[in-house]
Amino acid sequence: MRPATLLRMPSTDRAEHLVVITTGGTVATRQTSKGAVPRLGGAELMTRAAGNGDLPLRVVDLMSKDSSAMSVDDQFRIAEAVLTALTDESVRGVVVTHGTDTMEEITFLVDLYLAGLDSPSPVIFTGAQFTDDAPEPDGPANLSAALSCAADPSARGRGVLVAMGGTVWPARGLFKISTTDVRAFDVVHPGLGRPSVPRPASGAASRVDLLSLYPGVSPALVAGALGSGVAGIVLSANGSGNTHPDITAQVAQATAAGLAVVVSTRVPYGEVTATYGGGGGAVDLVDAGALVSSWLRAPQARMALVALLSAGADHAEIATFFAASGPTD
Numbered sequence: 553m554r555p556a557t558l559l560r561m562p563s564t565d566r567a568e569h570l571v572v573i574t575t576g577g578t579v580a581t582r583q584t585s586k587g588a589v590p591r592l593g594g595a596e597l598m599t600r601a602a603g604n605g606d607l608p609l610r611v612v613d614l615m616s617k618d619s620s621a622m623s624v625d626d627q628f629r630i631a632e633a634v635l636t637a638l639t640d641e642s643v644r645g646v647v648v649t650h651g652t653d654t655m656e657e658i659t660f661l662v663d664l665y666l667a668g669l670d671s672p673s674p675v676i677f678t679g680a681q682f683t684d685d686a687p688e689p690d691g692p693a694n695l696s697a698a699l700s701c702a703a704d705p706s707a708r709g710r711g712v713l714v715a716m717g718g719t720v721w722p723a724r725g726l727f728k729i730s731t732t733d734v735r736a737f738d739v740v741h742p743g744l745g746r747p748s749v750p751r752p753a754s755g756a757a758s759r760v761d762l763l764s765l766y767p768g769v770s771p772a773l774v775a776g777a778l779g780s781g782v783a784g785i786v787l788s789a790n791g792s793g794n795t796h797p798d799i800t801a802q803v804a805q806a807t808a809a810g811l812a813v814v815v816s817t818r819v820p821y822g823e824v825t826a827t828y829g830g831g832g833g834a835v836d837l838v839d840a841g842a843l844v845s846s847w848l849r850a851p852q853a854r855m856a857l858v859a860l861l862s863a864g865a866d867h868a869e870i871a872t873f874f875a876a877s878g879p880t881d
């Protein structure tokens with residue numbers, strides 16, 4: 553494989569190239585006496601990668617963070633960097649290196665905005681499960697695969713993709729399935745719709761909480777969120793969107809106060825449909841004013857709600873978005 557070449561051209565006279573945006577994550581991580589932390593910048597990462605063919609690379613070292621430590625502002629900065637890169641006509645594709653812990657959120661957020669653009673250029677995220685100084689780091693192969701994918705004409709127009717562990721996944725429906733396996737991800741369904749959301753003028757304007765529900769959960773969980781100034785709540789409920797009746801009463805209070813409440817599930821696969829009643833079923837939650845996210849799991853449903861509320865979407869527009877996020881076939 554040919555080693556990566558870094559672009560050294562003035563910005564006014566650029567040849568076709570790929571942009572690599574680095575953000576940290578295990579792919580850039582080394583062991584220290586205080587645990588593994590991101591240490592490598594883009595130039596060092598590129599010495600380990602190939603696969604970009606004849607296309608030179610322009611590297612943007614945007615941040616160096618573990619993905620679990622990202623703020624929503626960081627996530628919007630990453631989205632902005634990708635979308636800005638795509639405005640340059642000489643950019644054939646964008647690769648983003650990122651931690652795997654919250655890969656499902658960032659790839660989904662970027663795809664929400666990419667879906668509203670007229671840009672077929674591939675946007676490929678990648679990362680690693682093993683640190684750069686591990687005996688067999690997976691980062692170099694993943695990075696090379698991401699560069700190949702970004703340079704591959706067949707990746708054009710497919711939205712944000714994730715290349716890792718020898719597989720390429722779409723962003724919509726993605727979730728992390730293993731803390732250690734190189735096959736780190738799966739999707740709830742391979743062909744989900746890609747409704748877009750308008751970009752807000754200045755990043756995320758709305759805070760959304762994600763609450764995990766379980767037998768015996770305290771209704772104070774929802775009450776606490778309601779009193780904390782959030783604009784929306786996503787419930788990671790049980791089964792096909794069910795919970796305890798005490799939660800339903802709190803949801804009714806939250807929706808009456810103007811909050812958007814969206815029901816998802818902690819179950820990885822299958823459709824969430826309002827089927828059960830009994831006080832805490834999804835039928836009751838919908839009666840209490842909640843919306844159902846039939847396919848997007850809680851982390852991506854939360855990101856959707858952050859973007860929708862930041863764009864000023866109302867209840868009907870939020871419902872339309874989730875209805876359009878199911879399988880297209």
Ligand SMILES: NC(=O)C[C@H](N)C(=O)O
Pocket residue numbers: 576577578579617618619620650651652653654679680681682
């Ligand atoms: N494999 C990884 O990248 C995990 C790391 N904690 C991160 O998300 O940044």
